[in-house]
Amino acid sequence: MTSLESLRDSPNSLSVHYGRFGVAHRLLLTGHSHQAWPDVALDGQIEAFTDASSAVDDKWGPAFAKAEQLRQYYRDLVDDPGGDIALGANTHELVVRFLSSVDLRNRPRLVTTDGEFHTLRRQLARLAEEGVEVVRVRADPVDTLAERVAAEVDDRTAAVLVSQVLFETSRVVPGLDTVAEACGHRGVELLVDAYHALGVVPFSLARQGLTEAWVTGGGYKYLQLGEGNCFLRIPPHAADARPVITGWFAEFEDLTAKASGKVGYAPGGDRFAGATYDPTSHYRAVAVRDFFVEQGLTPAFLREVSLHQNELLATSFDALDAPPEVITRDRSAPREAFGGFLALTAPNADELKKGLAERGVLTDSRGDKLRFGPAPYLSDTQLVAAVAALGEVLA
Template identity: 45%
Template sequence: MTSSVPTFSTAALREAYKSFLGAAAGHVLLTGHSHQAWPDAAKEALARCFDDAARFVDEKWGEAVFPLADRVGSKILARLGFAEDDPITFGSNTHELVYRLLSALPRDARVVTTTSEFHSAYRQLSRLAEDGLRVTWVPGFPRPSLTDRLVAAISAGADLAIVSGVFFEDSFILPGLREVAGAARKAGALLLVDAYHGFNVAPLELDDDMFVTAGGYKYAQFGEGVCFLRSPRSCALRPRSTGWFADFGSLEAPRDEPGRTPVRYGDKGARFGGATFDPSGLYRAEAALGVFDSFGLDVPALRRISVAQTERIVAALDRAGIEVLSSHDPARRAGFVSARATGAHDVARRLKARGVHVDARGEALRLGPAPYVTDDEIDRGVAAAIEEIRAANP
């Protein structure tokens, strides 16, 4: 099978990842949906982070980090399809950002979500429901009718809807995201889209009045600690979970007397800010984005590569008679392929022992390529996965 992206040179791109790929020589990295390789430029960026700290000491925030955050934020927003000056808040993880948004709502707010959301959201909403948050759990399966179920649940009354644009179990791209958004508008509800499994690999139908959260740990090669919340320009929410970075610009002014005036919030994305964070991830992020740009890897280009790679995986699994849980329609499949496997976690461990890196969720074995993964590596990795799946279910 030949690649459907003939103008792209995988070999040339691999030269930018010598450290990571050299350390994994002989291995097949099909965890592109979880942890992609970092480019060599990211190692150099970490040295710049150290140098800026040495040069500016505690002034590094205003002299280096905040300008860096602005540059990285603009590029992230552009890759999501938003205006580059939209409000964006950085956080170490999506959990803290989602929690701050939740903290801006009444404690008994009505939240509509699905049973297929990421683990931190599922856990946090379940815990808050114990204290009065009214959560409507929309079944995540069957997938084809999920949009209809979400629209019906939101239309029945909601203050906030939380929904994935791409679901972590099977890479399913939610159809009719704008229908869900329309239902939220009619109900007077906010809409938060978890775009983590879409960011930098599968464009989503995102509108200006949506809250969008994601991070760079998966398909953007940023590494840990670079997650973000994009908020609408009109947002005036007042999160109860708030730290000093939410109004950093007022530090030099006298403190307001407690209880006499409302707590103030900074402009734009600062509204959802927390407190001091490790800025090294932002340095890696700028470096990774620079590598993408230097190879012409905008989101449409990355999407074309991803579709070709996942089609290759699906075709091989189909030929072997392995049940594919991800959609066969590329329009409904994002950056990885899920296959049914009895004892999927054990299968993943056996594959790791063979030098093939995948992961599992429930009975789904997840295989995620990346732009630097070769067709030969995909074929070897999938062949090994087929052998282990068959061995687990003789």
């Protein structure tokens, strides 16, 4: 079973399973954006091709079985036994279907924050151009964000859309149960974006008071599932939702349109399904999930690893003693208040990213934020070397 000590060592004990990505010989600090895939991911893709070539059009039987295994994985990750889960290639298509299911005609108001990922930022901005009122609550200070979002909920609000972990700063948003309670009082739908939480910040609908919330996320980042593996959790009260944006896969089990004159929907998460898709990503995802299980990479253990790695990055950065006007970090809260990456504030963050890339350290930047995203397959030595390279760039 994998231990924290074995991951701290050089070479890292997991790195041997990521030979195709060469993680032992590369400083890949983009883990919050796109982690490397274990080699077994290729086995999943080959299995998908094998099923397609042998079964031809009958491949959908085994493909749907893989989809159900992926749904169960997401149920486990959000602590929702038996919950309804819809799958999609990306969160955008799922969020659009969600928005098409809420009552925007009679409640033309959406509440969100100015710290949301581009999926929400862009789509909500476009809806605002068409007359939907979009209220953007300032994300800072994070400690009062949930309370301020809850205060914006009124009888004209159709939905609230917020993140569990902010994608620019890595801050965990506390108190979302306050938002859920406000939404419940007003009959407002709450959508929580958990993409930057899953795999680094344990998520529990019950413990966090979010049993009536919609949840969206995916496996492209910390779960190492690659593209095409996103989900939407449908709360119990929305079991009969009828999204306007709908594909024919949403009627596989309920072909009642001709009988009733009304568009029919399949039960459960399938009512938010689209149309024909490439199932290869689900095969890959299930292979990686099995690998995580074999290696003991549970949400609790991954959180332990993430906190250690981010603390190491933070202390190594502090040791550089860089001028705060050049580059600094948020020291107002302990690392437990952050998600899976270290966000550094620098006016020329993009230039620093380029300088690091020239030295073999891959990071990314968003505006004035330079982001170091570790991953379980990186050793302590690699993390320290990455920050040392930043010191060279600053010099």
